[in-house]
Amino acid sequence: MEETNLLYEGKAKKVYETEDPDLLIIYFKDDATAFNGKKHAIIDEKGALNKTITVKAFNWMNECGIPNHFVEENSGREIVVKRLKMVPVEVVVRNVIAGSLAKRLGLKVGEKLPEPLIEFYLKSDELDDPMITEQHIKVFGWADEKTIEKMKELALKVNDCLKERFDRAGIELVDFKLEFGFDPDGNLIVGDEFTPDGARLWDKETKEVLDKDRFRKDLGDLIEGYEKILMKISRI
Numbered sequence: 001m002e003e004t005n006l007l008y009e010g011k012a013k014k015v016y017e018t019e020d021p022d023l024l025i026i027y028f029k030d031d032a033t034a035f036n037g038k039k040h041a042i043i044d045e046k047g048a049l050n051k052t053i054t055v056k057a058f059n060w061m062n063e064c065g066i067p068n069h070f071v072e073e074n075s076g077r078e079i080v081v082k083r084l085k086m087v088p089v090e091v092v093v094r095n096v097i098a099g100s101l102a103k104r105l106g107l108k109v110g111e112k113l114p115e116p117l118i119e120f121y122l123k124s125d126e127l128d129d130p131m132i133t134e135q136h137i138k139v140f141g142w143a144d145e146k147t148i149e150k151m152k153e154l155a156l157k158v159n160d161c162l163k164e165r166f167d168r169a170g171i172e173l174v175d176f177k178l179e180f181g182f183d184p185d186g187n188l189i190v191g192d193e194f195t196p197d198g199a200r201l202w203d204k205e206t207k208e209v210l211d212k213d214r215f216r217k218d219l220g221d222l223i224e225g226y227e228k229i230l231m232k233i234s235r236i
Contacts, residue, residue, distance in 0.1 A: 001018050001019075001020070001023065001025060001074055001080050002018065002019060003016035003017070003018065003025050003027075004016065004017045004018055004019060005017045007024065010125075011029075011031060011033040011037055011125075012028065012029050012031050012032075012033065012047075012050070012195075012197055013026055013027060013028050013029055013047075013193065014026070014027040014029065015027075018080070021083070022082060022083050022184060023071060023080055023081070023082060023083060024080070024081050024082075024083050025074055025078050025079070025080055025081075026078065026079050026081055026193065027047070027077060027078050028046075028047035028048070028050045028051040028054075028077045028078070028193075028195075029046075029047050030042050030043055030044055030045070030046045030047045031043075031046075032046060032197075032212070032215045032222060034212065034215055034216040035216070036125055036128045036129065037125065039215075039216070041215070043215075043222055043223060044223075045223055046222065046223065046226065047077040048076050048077045049223065049226040049227065049230060050077075050193070050195040050196070050197060050226070051073075051076070051077045051078065051079060052230055053194070053195050053196065053226070053229060053230055053233070054079065054193045054194050054195050055070070055073055055079060056230075056233050056234075057162060057194035057195075058070035058190075058194065060161055060162055060165050061158060061161060061162075061190060063161075064157065064158075064160075064161035066154065066157050066158055066161060066190060067154075067187060067188075067189040067190065068189050068190035068191070069081040069082040069084055069181070069183070069189055069190065069191045081191070082183055082189075083184075084181025084182060084183055084189065084191045085181055085182045086179060086180070086181040086191060086192075087142065087143050087147065087151070087179070087180050087181060087182075087188075088122065088123045088124075088142050089120055089121070089122060089123060089132070089137055089142055089143060089151070089179075089180075090120070090121040090122075090123050090129060090177045090178070090179055091118060091119075091120060091151050091152070091155045091177065091178045091179070091180065092118070092119040092120070092121060092175060092176070092177045092178075093116050093117070093118055093155050093156070093158070093159045093175060093176055093177075093178070094113060094116065094117040094118075094119065094174070094175040095112065095113060095116055095117075095159070095163065095172075095173055095174060095175060096110060096111065096112050096113065096172065096174040096175065096200075096202075097109055097110065097111045097112075097113065098110070098174050098175060098200055099175065099200065099213075100131075101117070101119075101175075110207065116156060116159050118152055118155055118156070119131060120132050120133065120134065120136075120137060121177075122136075122142070123179070134148055147180075147188060150180075150188045151178075151180050151188065154178075154180065154188070154189075154190060155178055158178060158190065159173070159176075162176075162194070165233070165236060166201065166233070167204065168236050169232040169233045169235060169236050170203065170204045170205065170232050171201050171202065171203065171204055171210070171229065171232055171233070172201070172202045172203070172204045172207075173199070173200075173201060174199075174200035174201065174202055175199065175200045176194065176198060176199035176200070177198045177199070178190055178192070178194075179191050179192035196210065196211035196212055196225065196226055196229055197211075197212050198212075199211060200213065201229055203228070208225075208228075209225065210225040210226070210228050210229050211225065211229075
């Protein structure tokens with residue numbers, strides 16, 4: 001499928017329109033960013049790795065019967081997806097204490113949570129994606145109560161699906177973010193991507209960080225971590 005107009009360019013991907021008004025192309029860039037763009041680098045092959053990992057994750061979701069926007073692969077770093085009307089809210093699912101959760105509440109990094117924790121963030125680069133509540137979402141009209149409940153339901157299903165598969169691959173799914181949108185029939189489905197840019201993934205045995213925290217915190221070569229993820233998940 002061919003690209004036509006550039007619809008959107010973010011920190012790590014470009015979204016193009018196609019000759020089919022119902023389909024888009026996502027192009028994964030080699031840019032690595034942290035702290036909402038304040039730290040930036042170009043890392044060869046990052047985009048291609050992210051594309052392959054996100055295809056694997058969406059295929060897993062398909063196996064679990066979770067509706068999503070993935071249609072097919074398009075090239076070394078592109079996928080074809082359904083056009084959605086996106087909800088401007090990021091849904092974060094946490095299984096293990098890490099990142100901002102540990103910092104905000106003074107908790108010990110690495111401790112498992114007794115149950116998955118769901119948090120909401122407003123999708124806004126200008127405001128550094130602030131944390132919001134369900135009431136914020138309803139009051140400001142970003143989504144109604146039915147949509148919020150459906151996002152939570154789907155997020156937990158994604159967590160169950162991916163956590164089990166990552167576990168079999170020897171990877172601990174610490175936390176991850178999801179975005180959702182409505183298809184032309186009004187169905188809420190999973191959109192965007194699933195990559196180590198927006199998920200924390202640790203080696204289950206050694207607890208080695210394999211995700212973008214390697215770049216954020218200078219913990220090691222980013223590509224090495226992403227290649228380890230791909231190698232592990234390719235076995236299952």
